[in-house]
Amino acid sequence: MTKQERVQKQFxxxxxxxNDILTKExxxxxxLENQLAENLKRVRMLPTxxxxxxxxxxxxxxxxSNWGLGF
Numbered sequence: 001m002t003k004q005e006r007v008q009k010q011f012x013x014x015x016x017x018x019n020d021i022l023t024k025e026x027x028x029x030x031x032l033e034n035q036l037a038e039n040l041k042r043v044r045m046l047p048t049x050x051x052x053x054x055x056x057x058x059x060x061x062x063x064x065s066n067w068g069l070g071f
Contacts, residue, residue: 001009
């Protein structure tokens with residue numbers, strides 16, 4: 001292997017390394033964006049879910065009852 005070939009190979013390694021790192025970081029970024037979107041959906045659904053749960057728990061209960069979950 002000539003000196004020029006070695007230098008070229010080293011240069012290629014130096015160029016490819018940042019590209020590999022960039023690709024990995026972009027994949028990681030996409031994954032985190034997807035996780036953020038899922039968490040945002042869950043947070044937006046949370047108030048709706050608790051309202052529905054409160055409604056279901058109060059169905060059929062007298063407002064003045066002090067037994068069960070109505071304390």
